[in-house]
Amino acid sequence: MTLPNVIALATPAFVLLVAAEMIAVRLGAKGAYDWRDTGTSLLLGLGSTVAGGLFGAAIVAAYGWTFEWRLFDIPIAWWSGALCFVLDDLAYYWFHRTAHRVRWFWAGHVVHHSSQHYNLTTALRQTWTGFFALSFVFRLPLFLIGFPPALVLFCVGLNLVYQFWIHTETVRRLPWGLESILNTPSHHRVHHGSNPRYLDRNFAGVFIVWDRLFGTFEPEDDAEPVRYGLVNNLRTFNPLWAAFHEWVGIARDVVRARSLREAWGRVAGPPGWGTPHSAAAIRARWESANDSQAEPKLVGGVMAE
Amino acid sequence: MTLFAASLAGVALLVGLAWALGFRGSPRLADEGEARALADTALYGFRADAVTLDPDRGGATLTGDGRRVRIDAMGDRWVVREA
Numbered sequence: 501m502t503l504p505n506v507i508a509l510a511t512p513a514f515v516l517l518v519a520a521e522m523i524a525v526r527l528g529a530k531g532a533y534d535w536r537d538t539g540t541s542l543l544l545g546l547g548s549t550v551a552g553g554l555f556g557a558a559i560v561a562a563y564g565w566t567f568e569w570r571l572f573d574i575p576i577a578w579w580s581g582a583l584c585f586v587l588d589d590l591a592y593y594w595f596h597r598t599a600h601r602v603r604w605f606w607a608g609h610v611v612h613h614s615s616q617h618y619n620l621t622t623a624l625r626q627t628w629t630g631f632f633a634l635s636f637v638f639r640l641p642l643f644l645i646g647f648p649p650a651l652v653l654f655c656v657g658l659n660l661v662y663q664f665w666i667h668t669e670t671v672r673r674l675p676w677g678l679e680s681i682l683n684t685p686s687h688h689r690v691h692h693g694s695n696p697r698y699l700d701r702n703f704a705g706v707f708i709v710w711d712r713l714f715g716t717f718e719p720e721d722d723a724e725p726v727r728y729g730l731v732n733n734l735r736t737f738n739p740l741w742a743a744f745h746e747w748v749g750i751a752r753d754v755v756r757a758r759s760l761r762e763a764w765g766r767v768a769g770p771p772g773w774g775t776p777h778s779a780a781a782i783r784a785r786w787e788s789a790n791d792s793q794a795e796p797k798l799v800g801g802v803m804a805e
Numbered sequence: 806m807t808l809f810a811a812s813l814a815g816v817a818l819l820v821g822l823a824w825a826l827g828f829r830g831s832p833r834l835a836d837e838g839e840a841r842a843l844a845d846t847a848l849y850g851f852r853a854d855a856v857t858l859d860p861d862r863g864g865a866t867l868t869g870d871g872r873r874v875r876i877d878a879m880g881d882r883w884v885v886r887e888a
Contacts, residue, residue, distance in 0.1 A: 526826045534880035535823035542816040616882040
């Protein structure tokens with residue numbers, strides 16, 4: 501059975517929806533665009549398809565080799581497709597969480613967070629270096645289980661297409677309890693936030709239940725607008741720098757490291773490891789400040805104001 | 806190659822549309838207070854002792870806590886970083 505390339509099929513719709521969102525924002529819908537930011541996002545998206553063309557064959561070969569060691573022979577059918585879609589989304593959750601917690605993987609993923617805008621073009625701001633970052637290894641268990649590569653790649657495409665539309669400020673909340681189950685524009689806005697409250701939260705691809713299950717869920721608080729972007733935002737729209745700056749940073753930090761432990765920490769630790777700028781450190785300072793404001797302190801056995 | 810050229814044309818079309826729709830602002834700092842607030846928000850807890858606005862108010866330099874911080878316009882947004 502031949503399964504369609506859903507990303508190729510969806511690309512014309514991506515272009516039309518970006519144009520429609522721009523016009524809607526111009527007419528007053530919530531959201532923001534900047535033509536230079538749009539250019540950077542779209543060029544990074546175009547570059548990622550070129551990178552996919554260059555390295556895709558090697559990744560598919562790795563998938564095929566892993567599939568040779570499969571535990572079960574799973575046919576391509578509606579039920580296996582549904583199961584594969586859910587398990588691929590679980591694999592995506594762990595890839596995505598690791599991509600924020602381990603600098604090596606972050607170096608490939610950071611490009612997606614490097615815009616201070618949040619609109620449909622941000623969805624297209626994709627990595628050029630995912631192959632080097634070894635992002636594909638998180639999907640290997642699916643092939644070991646026995647899901648055919650064509651089916652997994654079809655599900656990957658569906659997952660990516662789903663994630664396109666949630667990169668928008670024009671949609672506030674979804675009705676009918678869908679916010680409880682699905683990753684939505686609201687949940688994913690939180691993920692793109694650099695506010696201490698929102699750092700490293702909501703890693704889901706399609707199903708937000710993974711974040712609820714694994715303790716990384718944070719709802720969007722309308723009283724605290726999301727500040728999109730990085731803790732240290734880029735000072736250029738150059739797509740080359742956006743694509744490679746974290747790799748340059750890793751190389752620089754490893755060369756400057758004074759010990760093997762420090763070098764390892766700079767590569768395999770969280771982004772900002774050993775500095776006050778890691779997400780964990782910033783979040784800890786924020787929580788500490790909030791605790792000291794919210795709770796009266798016990799001083800000498802008396803509750804202080 | 807044709808597909809790449811077509812994609813590049815699509816990029817140019819959307820960037821041109823964004824420009825034509827007026828998404829090309831450059832922010833200006835209203836006063837020192839705005840610069841302080843931006844730095845405090847971006848560098849969680851930073852307190853500036855001194856603020857120097859650029860003549861065109863398109864940026865600022867702040868010092869405090871033994872640190873030097875630059876605020877620069879980046880498209881229609883601000884970038885706040887330790888210098």
